[in-house]
Each structure stands twice: as structure tokens, then as C-alpha cells.
Amino acid sequence: MGSVENEKKKDRLPSEATKILQSLASGWDDIIDPNALQVIRVKGAMTNQVFQIKWPTRTERSRKVLVRIYGEGVDIFFDRENEIRTFEFMSKMGRGPRLLGRFSNGRIEEFIHARTLSAADLRDPETSALIATKMKEFHNLDMPGPKTVLLWDRLRNYLSVAKRMSSTEEARDFGLNLIEEELSFLENALSSDHLTGFCHNDLQYGNIMIDEETSYITIIDYEYACYNPIAYDIANHFCEMAADYHTETPHLMDYSKYPGYDERKRFLRVYLSCSGKEPSDSELEHLIQEVEKYTLANHLFWGLWGLISELVNEIDFNYKEYARQRFQQYWLRKPELLGFSTSSPIRANST
Template sequence: MGAVENPVDNKEYRIPGEAKEILKSLASKWEDVADASSLQVIPLKGAMTNEVFQIKWLTKTENVSHKVLVRIYGEGVEVFFDRENEIHTFEFISKQGQGPRLLGRFSNGRIEEFIHARTLSASDLRDPDMSALIAAKMKEFHGLEVPGPNNISLWDRLRNWLKTAKRLSTPEEAKAFRLDSIEEEISLLEKELSGDQSIGFCHNDLQYGNIMIDEETRAMTIIDYEYASYNPIAFDIANHFCEMTADYHTDTPHILDYSKYPGLEERQRFIRIYLSSLGGQPSDNEAEQLLENVEKYKLASHLFWGLWGIISEHVNEIDFDYMEYARQRFEQYWLRKPALLGSLGTNLDVVLADVSGWSHLFHENRGLDWYVSWG
């Protein structure tokens, strides 16, 4: 998941020497910078895959500064995506005028252009005017013709993440999350959702922290493409709807509030704006079919981020309760599946007993003890 701009400190730390040399070189090219070596480092809160910092140099003009963004890759997160592919995607999208420019690379991170725009907040996603802009921007993004294979990546990625989650999990964790049954669920979803559908270049992580708006021009920019790939557009929209339940700027950023999932009228409005944003006039049937597909792909989103949470708990040191986040996503999967797909051979009594049995998570001495109650 991407970074959310929210300065929380104003001291220099965690910036590798290699990156500092590149930053100094960049600043030396700006004639109005008073001292290229004198940089301010502002950690940006809300990143759950990388560490992200705003870098600022004061200029000879009062109250004027130059800014760039430094992204330090999280350790172990290469299990989620191919970093070189992500860099190529970043460069391509930048050349299309769709995102920030790449200013430099170092061994465990990169330096990006700092976009002078506001990162969206959780409440922005529910604002009708803002949501309309997001729908139109998403449609534009899905139309990007990014070089490389344009095959659906979702199912292979889910299976690869499942293998990794099983490898990293303790037996107790694997049992609590029913990991032995997830392979069957992935195959079931792939079969049920493999009909005629629209494929596009999807962001796959369109939470509010990955969307920025220029308040003057109302132009939107989508950032952070680590998880981007070709996928059914319904998956990307479903994932965005699921992100409306999150607020990563609270004291409990891992807690999801599913009462905030958009209602039918809100979802219909988003779908119609999305389909008509480039001048088309979608039929009622087209809009209804996409809406139905989006709701079903919500299940794939829950598995996607549930597995991500389990893996992240074992490879990422960012302060975030990944396991509780994963528990909520899996819980939603099992609870929503009967209504969206029917039972399809699943023993729902057993599943719901399991869901209600995931009752306790305790953190002691930074270790994780699982207590799975079956009563």
C-alpha cells in the first residue's frame, strides 16, 4: 500500500548516504538553493510498504523551498512484486504525464519529483464531486497501454502470495486463517469470474493515499505503482470501494469500518461516471453488469489484501497491525461469499463458526500468540 502525505517530524534520519549524495547533486543545480547540503527531512505517515520522506531545501527567497520525495523500499517486500518491473512502469507512466518524474535511484530506493498537490483523505473518497473525478481518472488510467505482457495477473499473484503466506506462517496462523482452503477459493473465484469482462491496466491499490489533487486545476494524479498490472477493471473498482472502509490516519489505522462501504446508489453513480467519462453512453445492461462484477471481485480483493497482511507481518517492520488487518479481510471474504456467489459447496456452518472463532489476538514481547476458540 502506498504512502499518505502527513508530515509528522522535521529531523533528518534514515536517509542512506548514497541517497544524500544524489540529493546534494540535485540541489546543486538549483541556483537559488542557499546550501545544497542543508536539507530538511520530513517523514510522511501512512506508508505500509515503504518508508517515504519529503526532502526540502530552503532558498534565498523567503518562504520558498525546493522539494523532492525519497522512497526507501521496505525490506522483504520484493515478495509482492518485481521491483524492476515497477520502475519501468513508473518511468512509462511518468512519460505519459500521469505521475511524478523519476529523479534518481539508489540501491534500496529512489527519488521522485514532489507533486505540488494535496493527498486525498479518507473522507474525500465519499465526497460526490471528488468521487466523480476519481472515477474519470481511473478510466483514463485503465486505458494506459503499458509495455509488456497484458495478461491478467490477479490469479497467479494470489497463488504465489498464498505459497509465501504458507511458508512464512506458523501452524497456528495457518490454521486460524484456513490457509489450506484458500487455494480452492482462488480457483473457485477464477472460474466464477472468468466470463467476458473488460481488462485494463489497473493500479490494484487505489486507496486515498495514492491519489492526489491539484486544488486549483482540480487535476488528479494517481501515484505508487508497485502493485499495478493488467487485470479486470472490476477488480480495481472493487478494491477502491473496499478502501472506503479504511482510514490510515487514526490511532488504529488497521481497523476497517465496513459501515462505510458505499451503498448501491453511490456505487451505481461511480460506475456510470466511470463508463461515460470518455464520452461514451453506457447502456443500462452494461452498467448493471459491471456493477455486479465489481461486487464479486470484492471477494478477490479481500483475499488479495488478507494474504498481503499475513506476509507483511513476517517481512515488514513498519508499525502496523498487519495480522489484525488480514483477519478482518478474511472475515469479510467468508461473510460476503454466500450472498455474492452462493455456497458453491462450502460448508457455511463450519466457515461461520471459524470466523466467529477468530476471537483473540495477543501481542506479547513483539511475539504473536494466537488463540483460536472453536466454541
């Protein structure tokens, strides 16, 4: 009975949120009863709890909004106030869902009448070209506030937290004592020549929506958004093609699905062409190589994220095994991408 009661608690909205929802609905003349709200939990979220709220209406189309309840302990990963400022900016600019209300541990957002992409959608050439165009548009945003690259500071902060929270055995198994040196090495190897822009930093398929009638793409969920090297953001998107979070084993990555050279080249040609002129072969090849190198920073970022998440997040996801795979990819790809041969300290999972 205890687990059932816990699940019910998880699906219960804070009273503060319910009051705002009822107040919103009272202002809509097509709602039959503002108090008759239906709460549907949205699956696939790994940081927050997300709920779709529906009301019966006098018309055929129901009224819907989204309620996002911020995950506990996730302030370790990003600055919530920065994320809210980004959301409000995107809302005012008409580039994302409108902000309808805020409460102490979450917010209420406009429901976008569009479909969230699936893992397979990322491989569709037409959809991929739309994403490349939208990504370039995102990178060109002139976001208020400092335009400082946060990648390396975040990675060092994550490492510090992971070391502090992990047991001695976990720290050894995941090679945490080696990562400080790896971060310094990577920063020196990657930071000499890169373009920066406002990056999403978590462009997995669940954070991209498409209007099937107009093919309009909307990028959502800005928790990790900040200024970073654009190659890092693109590398993150490519790495996400190895993931499918809607399977029986959502934590398992399939790196055979990482996009091949031609697929990456096609995406980046569209991306660079958005500036109004066709990229030269050398310009295109340079970005292809930069993106590949930044996959290494991605693997360390999400590996550390997974280790910390295992300890602070209650969402049903095998974060530790996810972390193991990301670290393994780092050590596997580093010699090929940077020419340094090192043996992996990561032990394969015996289970």
C-alpha cells in the same frame, strides 16, 4: 535508549541518496546551501519509507523532493523492476511525478504540489467523479510489455508464501488450507466475462493526489500495478472506503463505510461515460455486479498480504488483525455474492 536510536536510524537517509540530493540541489540556482537539506518522514506509508526533503531557498517557495526507500522483504509482493518501469513510463508520459534519481534501494521523485486525499474525500461526489474519470484513463494506458492478467498467479504465489511462513496454528486460524480451493472456485466463477486494463490495484486515498486550484487528480505509487480485470481494480477502490489509515487504530476496517448501491452506481456511471457515450442500464448493472463479486478476490489478496507483511515488514501496523478482517469479509460476503453457503473458518480475535 535503544528504541530511540532505532527510530533515528529509520529516519536516516542512505549516504548514496544524500549525495544524489546534494548533486540535484547544486543544479538549482535558488538553493542557498545544497548540503542544508531537511528530512521529514511522511507518515501513512505501509510498504516503503517515504521522506520529504526540503532546502532553504532565496525565494518564498521552498524546494522539495520525495525520497522513497524500498521496504525490505516486499519483493515477495511485486516485481520491483516492473514497478520502476511503470514509474518511468508514467513519468515520461507526464502522468505522474518525474523520476529525479535512483539509488540501490530507492529513488528520488518530484514533489507534486498537491494534496493527498483523506478517507473522507473518497465520499465527496465531485472528488469521486474525478477519481472515476482518472481511473478510466489509467485503465486505458497502453503499457509496454505483456498484457497478461496477473491476479490469479499473484494470489497463488501469496498463498504459497503465507503457508510457508505461517505457523501450523496460524495456518489453521486463518483457514489457509481452504484457500487454494477457494481461488480455483473464484477464478472459474469470475473469469468468464470481464474487461481487462492496466490496473493500479491499490487505489486507496493515500495514493491519490489533487491540485486544489485546478482539481487535477494524480495517481501515485505503482507497486502493484499490472494488467487485471478492471472490475477487480474498482472493487479494490470501493473496499478502501472502509479504511482510514490515519487513526489511532489504522488497521481496523469499518465496513459500514463501504459505499452503498447508489454511490457505487454513480461512480460507475461516470466511469463508463468516459468512453464518450452514456452506458445502458444493463451495461451499468452488469459492471455493478461484477465489481461486487471481485471484492471477494480483493479480500483474499489483502488478507494474504497482511499475513505475510506481519512477518516481513517492520512498519508499526497490526497486519495480522487487518488480515483477519479481510478473510472474515470474504467468508461473510461469499454466500450473498455467489450463492454458495459456507461457514467461516476464521476465529474472531479474542483480544
